[in-house]
Amino acid sequence: MERALLVTLELKNSRAPWRAEEKALELAELAVSSGVFVADSIIVKREKPHPAHFLGKGKIEEIAELSSEKNIDVIIFNNELTGTQQKNLEDIIDVKTIDRTQLILDIFARRAKSNEGKIQVELAQLLYLMPRLTGKGIILSRLGGGIGTRGPGEQKLEVDRRRINTRIAKLKKDLDKLNLGRATRRKQRTKFSLLTIAIIGYTNSGKSTLFNALTASKITTQDKLFSTLDPTIRAFVLPNNQKVLFIDTVGFLNELPHHLVESFKATLEEVVNADVLLHLVDISHPKAKEMEQAVFIVLDELKASDKPMITVLNKVDKVDDNEVRRMVRQRDGAIPISALTGKNFEALIDRITLYLSNTIKTYNFIVPNNKSRLISLMHEKGHVLKKEYRGNNVHLEVQLPTALYERIKKELREPPRG
Ligand SMILES: Nc1nc2c(ncn2[C@@H]2O[C@H](COP(=O)(O)OP(=O)(O)OP(=O)(O)O)[C@@H](O)[C@H]2O)c(=O)[nH]1
Numbered sequence: 001m002e003r004a005l006l007v008t009l010e011l012k013n014s015r016a017p018w019r020a021e022e023k024a025l026e027l028a029e030l031a032v033s034s035g036v037f038v039a040d041s042i043i044v045k046r047e048k049p050h051p052a053h054f055l056g057k058g059k060i061e062e063i064a065e066l067s068s069e070k071n072i073d074v075i076i077f078n079n080e081l082t083g084t085q086q087k088n089l090e091d092i093i094d095v096k097t098i099d100r101t102q103l104i105l106d107i108f109a110r111r112a113k114s115n116e117g118k119i120q121v122e123l124a125q126l127l128y129l130m131p132r133l134t135g136k137g138i139i140l141s142r143l144g145g146g147i148g149t150r151g152p153g154e155q156k157l158e159v160d161r162r163r164i165n166t167r168i169a170k171l172k173k174d175l176d177k178l179n180l181g182r183a184t185r186r187k188q189r190t191k192f193s194l195l196t197i198a199i200i201g202y203t204n205s206g207k208s209t210l211f212n213a214l215t216a217s218k219i220t221t222q223d224k225l226f227s228t229l230d231p232t233i234r235a236f237v238l239p240n241n242q243k244v245l246f247i248d249t250v251g252f253l254n255e256l257p258h259h260l261v262e263s264f265k266a267t268l269e270e271v272v273n274a275d276v277l278l279h280l281v282d283i284s285h286p287k288a289k290e291m292e293q294a295v296f297i298v299l300d301e302l303k304a305s306d307k308p309m310i311t312v313l314n315k316v317d318k319v320d321d322n323e324v325r326r327m328v329r330q331r332d333g334a335i336p337i338s339a340l341t342g343k344n345f346e347a348l349i350d351r352i353t354l355y356l357s358n359t360i361k362t363y364n365f366i367v368p369n370n371k372s373r374l375i376s377l378m379h380e381k382g383h384v385l386k387k388e389y390r391g392n393n394v395h396l397e398v399q400l401p402t403a404l405y406e407r408i409k410k411e412l413r414e415p416p417r418g
């Protein structure tokens, strides 16, 4: 097992929602999830990062000493380093140095199982590497393999600039092909007019545990970050006999590397296209509030922040009842549950049923042919159950969010433009 030293930079006067200690704790969890042993973790205070060395020379000497004292194999910085900073740090300390993004990419590389997952991870890794290659393309760490250099499926990452470019182009093309398949499958699901409910939330909040409990599935759940990468879909029948689909998918993180979000667009499409989001919050975690916020930031990036959402407060078995009540009061309409013990599942299912019947209904429209934009909107945001062309009109039966119905009704009343 590689022995890691973690270094977190604390900017003076920073008002960030996560304190340096809290960031350091999360980095340790990430490091453990990637399979290294955390030998030590330090926090360094500075006004701002040094452009060339990230830290001051004196501090770097100290870290070098600590590393040899503790037999460190890898130093993990809790920030994104530039290629120059990384190289300079390695040159002085003479120990492999990686940053938080590489660590996260490494976890993803080890977890990726499906073909699509592997392509997405490799693409994110190469996009990260590209601007950091020097000269003909020397890999970031000249100091051995292991963490930070692994590709999906334990193969080594490509390091030659020209070959990386070719590879990136190929991966993008492969992804496009897979996206097409995904879109087709989604269309098929729409045909059966099944509403989809995506279970989303911070990594380790208990999404897969809830998904398994509801749908009697066996997705791996563990007390590690990013256990799930590939989305899984299963049917579920609500008490009113309505069949719906639940989706379990990859977790979110504070300051999730941009390339990852970019590369995982296909997987995350399942979230964007879901009818309702079930946002799972681990309320036993001291940073629950900030984690919730981090989830909203990723949703924003995915342009999915206006999706209908039910907030679910998970792991109530680990929290005092009064505290749970306080947290429920803070969040209008949130449902407290324990995915592990099954506590309050009935209330959750009832809420989902009620929510769906209140927010998504089946409507009939007669739309003039010249308002084709409205018809595409219905296809995009709802489930078109029937469509018939009669003369100058299209008759449609559509399942739609009630809010959207009001908008469409209004636009239908307006005389056609032009
Ligand atoms: N005490 C308690 N533990 C829970 C509960 N729900 C989940 N866990 C534990 O939390 C850990 C993470 O659960 P997962 O279901 O893997 O979480 P996830 O959100 O799917 O995580 P990623 O896929 O890594 O993003 C596991 O160790 C679960 O056993 C709960 O209600 N109570």
Ligand SMILES: [Mg+2]
Binding pocket: 207, 208, 209, 220, 221, 227, 228, 249
């Ligand atoms: Mg999971």
